[in-house]
Amino acid sequence: MMTGKTSRWAVIAAWIIAAIALTFTLPAVNDRTANNASDLPEDSPSVVADELIKEEFPNFSGIPALLTWHREGGLTEADLAEIQYLSKELTDNPLTQQSFLPPLHEIPLPALKGSVSEDGTTFVQPLFFKENTETEILEKNLESINEAVTERIGTDPFNVPTDSNELSLRVTGPVGISVDATGLFSGADFKLLLATVILVLVVLLLIYRSPLLAIIPLIGVGFAYIVTSPILGFMADHGWITVDSQAISIMTVLLFGAGTDYCLFLISHYRSELRNHESKREAMIAAFKDSSGAIAMSGLTIVISLLTLLVAKYGAYHRFAVPFSLSILIMMLAALTLVPALLSVFGRASFFPIVPRTTEMEEARAKKKGKAVKKHKEGRIGNWIGHIVTTKPWTVILTCLIIFSVLAGYSSQIKYSYDILSSFPEDMNSREGYSVISDSYSPGELAPATVVVDTDGEEIDLAPALKGMDIVETVADQVTSKSNKDLQSYEVTFNINPYDIEAIDSIPEIRTMAEKELKAANISSVDEKVWVGGQTATQFDKRDTVKSDEFMIIPIIIVLISLLLLAYLRSVTAMVYLMGTVILSFFAAMGLGWIILHYFMGVDAIEGTIPLYSFVFLVALGEDYNIFMVSSIWRKKETMPIKQAIRKGVAETSGVITSAGIILAATFSVLATLPIQVLVQFGLITALGVLMDTFIVRPFLVPAITSLLGRRAFWPGKVTNQEEKEQANY
Structure with missing residues (x-):
């Protein structure tokens, strides 16, 4: 359909009509962002406490x-x-x-x-x-x-x-x-969009040296973005989803990075097929047949991985799920419809001035100009890597494992922070205000905690016990609720930053101390009669919720992606080592990121939400490259010995995977240009992980493991006669 003389124009027209119709009939997602949406479940202790304080102590509410x-x-x-x-x-x-x-x-x-x-x-x-x-x-x-x-x-x-x-x-x-x-x-979405477009355009021009070929992927990604935005705006307008500015900003980067990768996967196959087919239509049909499965599988891997965030209890995670997964789904559809149609229209001109032609076409062109035919040369680096991983697999595997193990070891040293102020530039209004308060008063003035107890009518004063805690600077006079005389509140000011880990860790201690005082007064069910509200208590619940989500979501992602790999490759062995290498590279990326952030950039701790964000992206995107390269090896092993299939597969895909990885890492690094530390840290770690996948895992580690395992790499898949013959020769 995407290659016919009429149907290709119909496909392009359908995308144009959809983009125009959605843009003019539905609200843009940027107009429907809610940046004050709650991140914690309604039954979180701090949320319950704040609601109680608002109802019973109105002067303290708000x-x-x-x-x-x-x-x-x-x-x-x-x-x-x-x-x-x-x-x-x-x-x-x-x-x-x-x-x-x-x-x-x-x-x-x-x-x-x-x-x-x-x-x-x-x-x-x-x-x-x-x-x-x-x-x-x-x-x-x-x-x-x-x-x-x-x-x-x-x-x-x-x-x-x-x-x-x-x-x-x-x-x-x-x-x-x-x-x-x-x-x-504010405005970060546009800045990121502009910076990402320019960056991708420049990288594509440097890699392919073709102006038109650099623009075609951006057209595909641009249409996907234009279509995605009003759909998300419509969903947010009807209350089906909640989106914030941070999610939209990162979605922009993900869409352009991953979307360009999908386009490159198709373009690389199309260029190869143009050297085998004189007809540009036949070349596109062959290229689409070879690449569409890998593109669809890669897209579904990311979509399903991101959708797992819907089960998260932490609001920021949950708000990422639909925008991210929908944008990738639409981009996948654009890569399988719009981009092939555009390439079919332009044909070989897409690659001008380095136009791929068949041998016969090159000979005829050379004869007409009276010049010798220039033969196409396969990438020397790709051939060299293919030779290394098939002749010295143990050396490659052990070297990679040592490097990754050392880096992964540093991930255990990472310290995490939930202090939002530390992610602000030092000249921000609120951060300067906090510095002034810290220098002149107790730093705890920034966000006091409020302790509420139900005394059951007993005469109890918690102030002395609260004042006796090492972390407490002052305790305000006791306040009794006007509607319920049994409820008493105490405003507690810490002597340290109320967002510090030490302050966060004190919340259970405060609750325990209050329960102990109630027990001493012979009050029963004390665990239901103590509430701690305020920003520090909120950060404590945030940390618990984030860790709970990590514990739940990471295994779900591993299981779902494993099942997808198993269904696509029909090999238990391949599924195990492909997942294993991606998980190992994730920990290595976290370790290397910590080395750079802590030892070279002076960061004391990274934001607590980064591990899950990075895991979702790196595992899903890492499997993209796995799928693309392994699918090439899987196809070739049907007609040639395994080691030759590996060499050919690595040589064939190394160029496009390298290009795609550089572009994806570069787009994530754009996040590091924003004056927000959490995005700097996330962008750096994710970019490092993508580069590791691009230059170590995909070209070296995975092919070397496949070569070492031989026919066992495809278990329990059937082995062809060619593979049996090869095994007999060894």
């Missing part, structure tokens, strides 16, 4: 913004008067979704001075907004505050350096962090 006023030489009475003026202004004219504001304007100025930091330089003004307030609204509210203060004092305090003797203002806490996180991704 999302806090910490307005951090600072003057390096010390705050003046005029500065405090400005703080009081803003307090009155926001009380008289509340911001959208504003829920609570301490009435600082009602406090006498001398008393207000008591809340200034000991060094006299800093004052923190809390401002609360309603739960689930859209980040866009929060951002507009902060802009309103900035405009009001700027108009009042005559300078923009948001842009005044915090080490200046002028009055500066920074907004940190959960609101400031949320707004800054969204701001980092």
Whole structure:
């Protein structure tokens, strides 16, 4: 269908019509992002605690913004008067979704001075907004505050350096962090799209030296992106899925990286067949027959792997599943329909100026020009690798295993962090605000924890026990619920960063201590009468949820991909060693990534969600290359001895796999250009894993294992007569 004179144009027209219709009738996914969606299940202890606090202690409910006023030489009475003026202004004219504001304007100025930091330089003004307030609204509210203060004092305090003797203002806490996180991704989708397109175009031009051939894959990927975006927007608009800016940004990179790979798989076969067939239509039919199975299998591998994220409890994982899998599915369809149709239209001109021709066509062309025929040469490097892996398989295998084992050993040394602030650039508003608070107050002021207990009517005071904990700086006065006198709350301020691992680890200790105090008062069922809320408790639940998802999803992915390989290759042996090599390369990539990030870039810990993200991508994408190369060997072993099939298969696929791997690694490395540490770390580790698969696993380790196993590599598949003859000769 994609090669007929009429049908190929029909295919192209169908994609154009679909792209136009969907674009003009459905909303773009970028217009339907929800960057404040919850990441934790509703039954998570911290979520339950925060809901209870919101209902029973309304003054403590909402999302806090910490307005951090600072003057390096010390705050003046005029500065405090400005703080009081803003307090009155926001009380008289509340911001959208504003829920609570301490009435600082009602406090006498001398008393207000008591809340200034000991060094006299800093004052923190809390401002609360309603739960689930859209980040866009929060951002507009902060802009309103900035405009009001700027108009009042005559300078923009948001842009005044915090080490200046002028009055500066920074907004940190959960609101400031949320707004800054969204701001980092604002426009990132377009920047990533532009950078990725330029990068892929340049790499394709360098590899194939054909302008048209560099554009054709981008056309295919572009149409896939245009079709995917409104479909995702439609699904998000109807509440079927939730998408955020981070998922869309990474989806863009994945789509262009993996999509270009699929196009290259087809293009490489088409170029080879154009040297065997004078008819470009026959060449495309042969190329499609040889490559379509591998492309479809590779696409399904990624789609199924990504769909496993639907079972994740952690929201960010869950939100990735549909955008990623749908984009790859549509890209796979484009690679199997639109791209073949485009190649059929342009034919040999696609490869201009290095046009592939049959021997007869080259001879006729050379005769016409009076020149000698230039014979096509197979890649020398591919032939050399094919020779090495078939003549010295043990040397290759042991060398690869030693390298990977050493690197994988470093993966056990990785430290993980759940501190979102550490992923921000140092000059971000919320991070600067936190630094000011840490220097002038306790760093725990950024996000206090709230402990709530049900006393069953008993006289209990947890404050002394809480104050006795090494990690606690201060404990606010006990507050009793107005609707339920048995409920008491305590606001606890840590003496360290509330996002640090040590603070996160203290949550169970706080809960245990509170339960112990209740038991001492002869209260029963104490495990149901203690709640700990706040950002630190949320991060504790995030860590537990992430680890639980890893424990559940990684085995599911391994099983599903193994079954796909088994169905496609019909070989238990091949399935085992193909999965084993990919898993080993994943741990090696994590280890090498840690070496670079920790020892060369000074990173103390990587973001806790990265292992699962990297595993999903590296295992699924790694099997892409496995499938493409092994399918070539499988076809050839039907007509030639196994070792010869391996040599030919490696030589045939080494060029396209190298090209595809370079492009895929380069596209993931684009993520490292964003000022967001979690994407820098994810992009680096994934790019390293892809390069390892491209230059070590695929050309050396897998073929060497196949060569060493011989006919056993295909067990329990049937062995051809040619293979039996070969075995008899050894």
